[in-house]
Every structure is written in C-alpha cells, then in structure tokens.
Amino acid sequence: MTTAETAGPAEPGVPVPAAPVKSAVRTVLLLEHFAARPGLHSLADIQNDLSLPKSSLYMLLRTLVNLGWVETDATGTRYGIGVRALLVGSSYIDGDEVVAAARPTLDRLSDDTTETIHLARLDGTSVVYLATRQSQHYLRPFTRVGRRLPVHSTALGKALLASHTDEEVRALLPKRLEAVTEHTITDREQLVEELALVREQGYAVDREENTLGLRCFGVAIPYRTPARDAVSCSVPVARLTEDHERAIKAALFEARDRLSVVTRRM
Incomplete structure (x- = not known):
C-alpha cells in the first residue's frame, strides 16, 4: 500500500x-x-x-x-x-524582466566606474550571476553569467543576506562556512555581525574572500523584501584608491536607487 x-x-x-x-x-x-x-x-x-x-x-x-x-x-x-542546457539557461536570462530592466543601469554603472559589474540573484545558499559588464581595464573577455558562488563569500551575497533577519540567516547557513580563500569568513556568527554593519552602511564588501586580489562592493535591489537581486562592482586591490572606492560606492548607490524605481512593480 x-x-x-x-x-x-x-x-x-x-x-x-x-x-x-x-x-x-x-x-x-x-x-x-x-x-x-x-x-x-x-x-x-x-x-x-x-x-x-x-x-x-x-x-x-x-x-x-x-x-x-x-x-x-x-x-x-x-x-x-x-548544448541544450545552454539554450534553456539563455532563455531564462532573455525572458527575465529584472535583467531586461537593469541593462541601461548596468551599462551606466560600468561607464561610471570602468570596473567589472555583476547582477546576481539569491538561490538558496548561493548567488547566481545573471548579467556581467566587463572591466574596461581588461583585454580578455570573460563572463560569469550562470555561474554559482557561495552567498557568504561575495559582496552580492552579503548584501542579500543583510535583507534577512539574523534568525533567517542562521536557519539558512551552517555554523561553519566553506573557505573559498584564506580571507573568507567561515564562522556564521562572525558573518551575522558583519551583516549588521552592512544594514547600517547600505553596502557589503568582499575583501578578497572569493577571489584573491579582488575587492568587491555590493548593494541589494530593494524591490522585494527580503531582497532577491543585487548588483556589485569588482576592482583589483592594487588599483583601488580611497577616491576610487568612494566613487564606486556613490555609483552603486545611484544604480540601486535607479533600479529600485524601474523594478518597483516586478
């Protein structure tokens, strides 16, 4: 039976x-x-x-x-x-309203910062990259579209986690987190403490926690609560000055506000 x-x-x-x-x-x-x-x-x-x-x-x-x-x-x-998997994955990107609405803002953010720009979506304990704008300083083309990375090791992921309560974050993540690099936060409670700072300052930072030599700044797009999508800017540590960092943060806040408007009804 x-x-x-x-x-x-x-x-x-x-x-x-x-x-x-x-x-x-x-x-x-x-x-x-x-x-x-x-x-x-x-x-x-x-x-x-x-x-x-x-x-x-x-x-x-x-x-x-x-x-x-x-x-x-x-x-x-x-x-x-x-190849069939690629066709289906591409159709998801092509048909997504947020990706379509975000394109002009991502283009502008790329022009304003001259650095690599990503749009990603929260999926369980990972972030999935939906769109990329290549840095104007790189000669070799690359893309992360479709790539999945741990939510705790990226600025995108931290920005999205910060839109959840501490209790929700604890329920989602294990006590010990995967070390992607030697700088990755591997203690859940330490990450929870950092998320409080992310909520206060409005942006998250990946300090070579996902890729050595790269610092990333990310902001969540608040068209949903908790947030589902976020945008980030990555820059090599060797090229990151205080002035450049301030300009990147300002450009990200402007992009977040613009995206909040264009995605309001989604």
Missing part, C-alpha cells in the same frame, strides 16, 4: 502533495552535478558522486545524450553538460 493510500482522504479544498517522480529527480540531480563540475566525467566517477544504480545511470545518460542535454567524448565513455 502506498503512502497516499495510508494517509486517508484529503480535506476538501486542500491539494494533495504530488509524489516526486524518481526519473525526473535523477535527471535534475545529474544536470546540476554537471553544471557544478565543468568538463567530462567517467561513468564510475558520476556514479560514485551521485550514488545512483550504475545501470539506471547509464540508461539515463544515454537518453540525455540522444536528446542533446549531455555530451560525450569520442570514446563515448565520458560525459558532460550538453
């Missing part, structure tokens, strides 16, 4: 929770596994990481290869994320 059969009749007007479909759950786990680990991986390594039955995993991989969601090497024994 299933759980649904033993649970008794549902109350009128109360929806019955749908049981998860095992194959769908495994498909999502597999794609998220590939998204977090770029490159190609052997069946044995994937099976070891996900603890799925090897025969079921193989059939799932072959199905996703045929559909274009997973790619293989020339031997057909190593697997990685496929």
Whole structure:
C-alpha cells in the first residue's frame, strides 16, 4: 500500500502533495552535478558522486545524450553538460524582466566606474550571476553569467543576506562556512555581525574572500523584501584608491536607487 493510500482522504479544498517522480529527480540531480563540475566525467566517477544504480545511470545518460542535454567524448565513455542546457539557461536570462530592466543601469554603472559589474540573484545558499559588464581595464573577455558562488563569500551575497533577519540567516547557513580563500569568513556568527554593519552602511564588501586580489562592493535591489537581486562592482586591490572606492560606492548607490524605481512593480 502506498503512502497516499495510508494517509486517508484529503480535506476538501486542500491539494494533495504530488509524489516526486524518481526519473525526473535523477535527471535534475545529474544536470546540476554537471553544471557544478565543468568538463567530462567517467561513468564510475558520476556514479560514485551521485550514488545512483550504475545501470539506471547509464540508461539515463544515454537518453540525455540522444536528446542533446549531455555530451560525450569520442570514446563515448565520458560525459558532460550538453548544448541544450545552454539554450534553456539563455532563455531564462532573455525572458527575465529584472535583467531586461537593469541593462541601461548596468551599462551606466560600468561607464561610471570602468570596473567589472555583476547582477546576481539569491538561490538558496548561493548567488547566481545573471548579467556581467566587463572591466574596461581588461583585454580578455570573460563572463560569469550562470555561474554559482557561495552567498557568504561575495559582496552580492552579503548584501542579500543583510535583507534577512539574523534568525533567517542562521536557519539558512551552517555554523561553519566553506573557505573559498584564506580571507573568507567561515564562522556564521562572525558573518551575522558583519551583516549588521552592512544594514547600517547600505553596502557589503568582499575583501578578497572569493577571489584573491579582488575587492568587491555590493548593494541589494530593494524591490522585494527580503531582497532577491543585487548588483556589485569588482576592482583589483592594487588599483583601488580611497577616491576610487568612494566613487564606486556613490555609483552603486545611484544604480540601486535607479533600479529600485524601474523594478518597483516586478
């Protein structure tokens, strides 16, 4: 007898929770596994990481290869994320109202600071990058769009966490946090103390906590409470003067106010 059969009749007007479909759950786990680990991986390594039955995993991989969601090497024994995932991810960015509304402000912020600009969204204990403007000082193009980083190690993440209560932050994060660099705050209570300062000053700072040699300043966009999206400016420590830092903060506050207006009804 299933759980649904033993649970008794549902109350009128109360929806019955749908049981998860095992194959769908495994498909999502597999794609998220590939998204977090770029490159190609052997069946044995994937099976070891996900603890799925090897025969079921193989059939799932072959199905996703045929559909274009997973790619293989020339031997057909190593697997990685496929082009279909990129198409779906791009459609999310292209259809997002906040990203579209923020484009002129991100362009202006990039011009005003000449530094790298990011727009990101809170997703659990991570921030996901939705848009990037490359620094005018860099010659090699790069993008972080779609990349996921720990919420506690980025200025974007700290700005978003500061829009939550201390109790909500404690419920979200473990007591010990991952050390991304030697400067990352790894104690949850120390992070909670810093979030109080973020609320007071209106911006967050990443002091080489995510990337050595880079300092980041971030502000949350308050069109929702708690905030869901934030914008940041990254600058190499070697080029950061007191005057440049003041100008960056002023430009971020101006961008935050402009974005607050254009996203007010979203």
